[in-house]
Amino acid sequence: MTPAPPPPARGAFLRIGPQQWRDFWKGTASIAPLMPGSVLFGLAFGALVDVVGLPAWLAPYASATVTAGASQIAIVEALRQDAPAVIAILTALVINARLALYSAALAPVFSAFPRRWQLGLAYLMTDQSAAVSVLRADQWPDPVRRRWFILGVSGPFVLVWILGTAAGVVLGPVIPDAWQIGFIVPLMFIAVMVPALTTWPAVAAAAISTAVVLILKDLPYGLNVLVGALAGIGLGALVPSRRQPRDVEPLEEAQ
Amino acid sequence: MITAFVVFTIAAIGTYLIRISGILLLGGDRELPPRVRKMLSLVAPAAMAAIIANALFLDQGQWRGFGAWHLAALVAALVALWKRSMGWTLLAGVVAFAALLLAGL
Numbered sequence: 001m002t003p004a005p006p007p008p009a010r011g012a013f014l015r016i017g018p019q020q021w022r023d024f025w026k027g028t029a030s031i032a033p034l035m036p037g038s039v040l041f042g043l044a045f046g047a048l049v050d051v052v053g054l055p056a057w058l059a060p061y062a063s064a065t066v067t068a069g070a071s072q073i074a075i076v077e078a079l080r081q082d083a084p085a086v087i088a089i090l091t092a093l094v095i096n097a098r099l100a101l102y103s104a105a106l107a108p109v110f111s112a113f114p115r116r117w118q119l120g121l122a123y124l125m126t127d128q129s130a131a132v133s134v135l136r137a138d139q140w141p142d143p144v145r146r147r148w149f150i151l152g153v154s155g156p157f158v159l160v161w162i163l164g165t166a167a168g169v170v171l172g173p174v175i176p177d178a179w180q181i182g183f184i185v186p187l188m189f190i191a192v193m194v195p196a197l198t199t200w201p202a203v204a205a206a207a208i209s210t211a212v213v214l215i216l217k218d219l220p221y222g223l224n225v226l227v228g229a230l231a232g233i234g235l236g237a238l239v240p241s242r243r244q245p246r247d248v249e250p251l252e253e254a255q
Numbered sequence: 256m257i258t259a260f261v262v263f264t265i266a267a268i269g270t271y272l273i274r275i276s277g278i279l280l281l282g283g284d285r286e287l288p289p290r291v292r293k294m295l296s297l298v299a300p301a302a303m304a305a306i307i308a309n310a311l312f313l314d315q316g317q318w319r320g321f322g323a324w325h326l327a328a329l330v331a332a333l334v335a336l337w338k339r340s341m342g343w344t345l346l347a348g349v350v351a352f353a354a355l356l357l358a359g360l
Contacts, residue, residue: 022357031286037341040345055259060261065267067267067270068270071304072263073306074302074306075263079259079262085258085262085265088266089262089265093269094302096269097295098299099270100277101287101295102267103281104286104287106278107281118278122275123274178356180323180352183323186306186328187328188345189304189306189310190302190328190331192341195344201296202300202307203300204314205304206304210304210308214312217313219316225305227306228304228308231301232270232301233297233301237290237293238299
């Protein structure tokens with residue numbers, strides 16, 4: 001992964017110049033502290049797919065296409081409860097609606113990029129890479145260098161996520177049932193959500209969502225999760241916020 | 256299995272459309288209305304709380320019997336509030352859960 005400049009002076013590796021590789025590497029270095037969490041999350045998702053009895057290849061496939069762990073886990077949980085496909089998809093898309101916020105925050109950051117770069121970098125967007133990209137963009141005023149920096153932030157992060165997932169399906173069958181690996185699901189989201197509860201509307205949204213999920217526990221197909229999340233969003237928005245929420249919280253969030 | 260493949264594929268396409276929405280629609284000086292921005296900022300806490308509640312307190316739609324899951328989650332939540340760090344929270348939760356299972360809870 002080290003973008004070692006190739007031996008012939010000023011030569012380009014893979015037809016990408018040394019300057020681009022350096023900018024790319026700077027991006028990767030700036031997100032590296034968040035990579036272990038991504039690998040761990042990937043391991044957990046891969047193991048979960050195996051435990052639920054879905055075919056192993058689906059786990060890396062999902063991680064490479066959906067590329068948003070929280071929604072992937074929600075889909076697996078919905079499928080396990082024999083939910084209709086429509087409900088599983090809707091639940092995933094509601095959870096991923098947050099990415100629209102990052103997309104809006106990245107619009108000015110990406111505005112000088114060629115369209116194909118915009119489309120490609122959007123595909124690699126995660127909670128973590130969006131946060132790092134928005135925070136660091138001002139330090140990269142040149143749009144060409146900036147796009148290589150953001151590619152370095154986003155690309156390797158998605159790669160370790162996919163590799164973590166693949167490792168998870170391999171390890172899944174080795175993990176004994178007695179370990180109750182399913183506990184990783186609530187634990188992972190506690191680790192991501194609780195530190196991010198910094199505004200009253202966010203606290204209210206989480207509390208309302210929890211209450212609705214439990215009150216509606218007898219709804220079929222995991223519909224209680226979908227309705228609970230929507231209730232939390234809708235009612236939480238009525239709670240006045242004392243300060244303007246930032247575009248992207250610089251916190252580690254789930255992919 | 257085919258269902259799972261189709262579900263992941265459609266979710267992937269929909270998620271990609273969400274990912275490009277702001278970049279393609281807002282490019283210039285247009286901005287999100289504050290109300291929409293606020294609702295989108297609540298998606299993460301609301302959705303994650305829903306997944307936590309469903310996985311922690313319920314098991315296949317029934318109440319989960321009180322035990323290691325609840326206690327380890329409580330430990331993790333307290334560490335999360337204290338350290339505000341994902342790594343410490345995961346570590347505390349895993350250690351607490353393993354200890355509780357070993358203790359026979």
